[in-house]
Amino acid sequence: MENADIEGAWARVPGETARWLHDLDPDHCYSGFEPPRNPDSAWLLHxxxxxxxxxxxxxxxxxxxxxxxxxxxxxxxxxxxxxxxxxxxxxxxxxxxxxxxxxxxxxxxxxxxxxxxxxxxxxxxxxxxxxxxxxxxxxxxxxxxxxxxxxxxxxxGCLDRESWHRLIGVLLRHSLDGAATRCLAYYCPLVTADWDDETVLAGRLGDAAGLYDHPAMASCPSDLWAEDRSWVVYCDWDLWGTKVVGPTSLVQALLDDPGLEAVRLPWTR
Incomplete structure (x- = not known):
């Protein structure tokens, strides 16, 4: 996907759309919001x-x-x-x-x-x-x-490119509306250097692979989630792993995917 196509597919929306994540994890606003394990989660190792x-x-x-x-x-x-x-x-x-x-x-x-x-x-x-x-x-x-x-x-701070594309493929197979699934992407201030406004983009899951190379960003999203909140992807700017929260069927698919290296960390929230 060309840069112009990426920017056209993902529109800026009010930062308030990420407020629910802030409420779940109020201490991590500068490096991404960590959602709790609900109902299940796995970490993708970069x-x-x-x-x-x-x-x-x-x-x-x-x-x-x-x-x-x-x-x-x-x-x-x-x-x-x-x-x-x-x-x-x-x-x-x-x-x-x-x-x-x-x-x-x-x-x-x-x-x-x-x-x-x-x-x-x-x-x-x-x-x-x-x-x-x-x-x-x-x-x-x-x-x-x-x-x-x-x-x-x-x-x-960012999942590797190959794993990101594999992840999006798994999410497509485990989202009811497939490529048409409405998604939101949050980028933390350590990525955007914008400390005044929350940066949130809205688009379709079918266009999410291209987010990896969004020309205005130096990273994949800090948080990516389905609009219905059935799954959330969390990538902290200070970590070497990306957390995926969602149904056990989705988590198990990530654990079983040969192109990914995923682990359950039961001591994480």
Missing amino acids: AMYAWEEGLVTTTHDDVHQSVLGAGLVEPPDPAGEAPGDVGDLLEGAIVTGTELGRSGDPGAGWRRLRWRELARGFGEPAVPDGELPGNRCLRQGHPAGSWSAAIRPPAE
Whole structure:
């Protein structure tokens, strides 16, 4: 779907249409609203990839420091900035390798690395008890903060492109009106940088795959839901996982889909 078609298919509607989600989760307005598990839920783990020729001990931060040392990129210049500005924050920061926002299959030479596969090698669960899918998971894969340069770790804040398209396909099969299902998409201020007005778009589920590349956004929606609220998709800007709430039949379909990596996290609300 071309950019003009995406913008034409999704119209801006009043922010009040997301008020019910705010009421369910009043503390998360800046990074997305988490709906409670009702009646069921699963988390989609954002995809990661490994270099097919094997892992290396060199990290993404090592690569960054080498490039910086060779003068191929300019270091941040905090001169003239007040303490606490971006320059101060970047100085000495570790490059983790984790992307923020959209991500996808990097192409030739890379293979999908399942969370369960990596966790099994470490002898730990993919998502530890009591945790959400995020930077506290798979800690042995990034013990000092930065991942091996031979791994593309899960993106933060946005489901990967391939999983988004798979998800929309499952939702189409489990929505009574199929492609004609009316939907709403909320984008949090950390995506839009609009701190004054709630950004909500309305459209059809049949056009939801194209939302991934909406030209005005850097991410998939923070929340996407059917107008009848039969299911809700929640993607927190700070997490490596996307929560889907809805009927058990929908959740089970996500768990069974070979193109997705989904888990139930019973300790989440």
